[in-house]
Amino acid sequence: MALAGWSTTAASNASVGSINWAEGQAPSTVNDSARYTMADVKAEWYQAADLASGSTVNIGAAVGGYMHITGTTTITAFDTIDKGIRRWLKFDGALTLTHNATTLILPNGVNIVTSAKDMALFISEGSGNWRCLVYTPASPAAFSAYKSAPTADVTGAGTTYTVIFDSVIFDRTAGFNNSTGVFTASATGLYLLTTNVLFYNFGGVTITAAALQIHTSNRDYYVADGAFQYVAGSLQQISLGGGVIADMDAGDTVSIKVYINGLAGDTADLYGGAADVYFQGALL
Amino acid sequence: MSPLQRTILADAVIDPDEWYDNAVTVLGKERADAALAEKVTRRQPEYNAAVKQPGYQPRAERQAVIDQARADAVKENASQAEAEKKKQQIAVLDAILSDADSLAKLKSAIK
Numbered sequence: 001m002a003l004a005g006w007s008t009t010a011a012s013n014a015s016v017g018s019i020n021w022a023e024g025q026a027p028s029t030v031n032d033s034a035r036y037t038m039a040d041v042k043a044e045w046y047q048a049a050d051l052a053s054g055s056t057v058n059i060g061a062a063v064g065g066y067m068h069i070t071g072t073t074t075i076t077a078f079d080t081i082d083k084g085i086r087r088w089l090k091f092d093g094a095l096t097l098t099h100n101a102t103t104l105i106l107p108n109g110v111n112i113v114t115s116a117k118d119m120a121l122f123i124s125e126g127s128g129n130w131r132c133l134v135y136t137p138a139s140p141a142a143f144s145a146y147k148s149a150p151t152a153d154v155t156g157a158g159t160t161y162t163v164i165f166d167s168v169i170f171d172r173t174a175g176f177n178n179s180t181g182v183f184t185a186s187a188t189g190l191y192l193l194t195t196n197v198l199f200y201n202f203g204g205v206t207i208t209a210a211a212l213q214i215h216t217s218n219r220d221y222y223v224a225d226g227a228f229q230y231v232a233g234s235l236q237q238i239s240l241g242g243g244v245i246a247d248m249d250a251g252d253t254v255s256i257k258v259y260i261n262g263l264a265g266d267t268a269d270l271y272g273g274a275a276d277v278y279f280q281g282a283l284l
Numbered sequence: 285m286s287p288l289q290r291t292i293l294a295d296a297v298i299d300p301d302e303w304y305d306n307a308v309t310v311l312g313k314e315r316a317d318a319a320l321a322e323k324v325t326r327r328q329p330e331y332n333a334a335v336k337q338p339g340y341q342p343r344a345e346r347q348a349v350i351d352q353a354r355a356d357a358v359k360e361n362a363s364q365a366e367a368e369k370k371k372q373q374i375a376v377l378d379a380i381l382s383d384a385d386s387l388a389k390l391k392s393a394i395k
Contacts, residue, residue, distance in 0.1 A: 096322070110322065111318075113315055158355070174310075177310075188319075208365040250315070250323070251306075252297075261361075262362055
């Protein structure tokens with residue numbers, strides 16, 4: 001019997017292993033029952049043998065509170081064990097944990113595609129039902145990129161321009177493409193996204209509109225959007241910035257789009273530099 | 285990607301094929317397929333409800349309507365800005381003409 005099989009009623013714990021520990025037990029078995037008990041306690045804090053992924057993985061029956069899950073087979077269930085038993089899992093590869101509202105409750109109610117070295121803490125709710133209390137990606141998505149040099153004539157007459165942030169400061173999941181300015185999410189969740197751009201060189205003409213859009217697969221966010229009326233002494237530089245918390249699914253993309261209107265042609269220039277033209281994001 | 289997956293994905297994203305191709309490129313086919321299945325499963329209830337509504341449009345068509353409305357608003361604002369610009373220029377010219385008229389009257393008074 002492992003710790004999971006112990007009872008919270010002291011009188012019910014009449015044996016440990018094959019040793020009768022009930023009232024009147026033989027004195028010669030006392031040391032054995034104590035050693036069995038020590039072994040059971042140790043086992044709960046022990047690293048169990050690796051378990052191969054499969055539709056049902058017997059983490060409850062495993063001897064140990066921590067174990068590696070090998071393989072890439074989708075997991076849809078764990079075995080039945082007493083309520084409150086906890087298991088720390090470390091995934092060795094990419095597999096899908098399939099959310100079920102009763103039997104395998106995952107954070108945010110969505111499936112998780114694991115990556116090597118991701119960690120998860122599950123607690124049994126009895127009857128083969130498990131709840132994930134904590135899921136910690138080994139390397140949660142976070143990126144920061146900026147536009148290193150100015151680009152002339154990108155917008156001005158209403159043309160929408162996708163900003164290419166060509167210099168990457170960091171990118172934990174290698175999801176940012178510095179040729180296209182597009183970030184691809186590798187995990188489902190809420191992402192904090194922030195950006196800033198700076199336009200200049202309007203040729204002495206007052207622009208009539210300027211907008212900055214965070215364009216995700218699921219929806220668009222206008223984080224800066226201004227309409228300008230004529231003013232004597234025209235505006236010759238404008239900085240637009242903002243941020244959102246966006247729901248993104250694994251595989252979704254996000255990019256930054258801008259436009260300026262009011263000029264005779266696309267003659268406005270986009271500035272460059274880490275302090276003025278940047279795009280950052282992180283999985284919350 | 286099955287036809288049903290494409291249809292449901294098209295309710296969420298503008299270009300489902302572009303979405304999938306990019307996912308395969310960045311995540312690899314195995315993870316892209318898992319991500320596709322997850323996204324479709326997650327979006328299916330929303331799609332099932334939406335498609336029953338009269339005049340249902342997939343995301344690309346809905347987005348085109350939104351984009352057109354924005355473009356119209358930008359165009360309208362530009363038109364108003366141009367009108368305001370002319371109004372202010374005329375006001376400046378009127379002020380100059382008024383000043384010229386005043387100067388002419390002043391000249392007559394001096395004579």
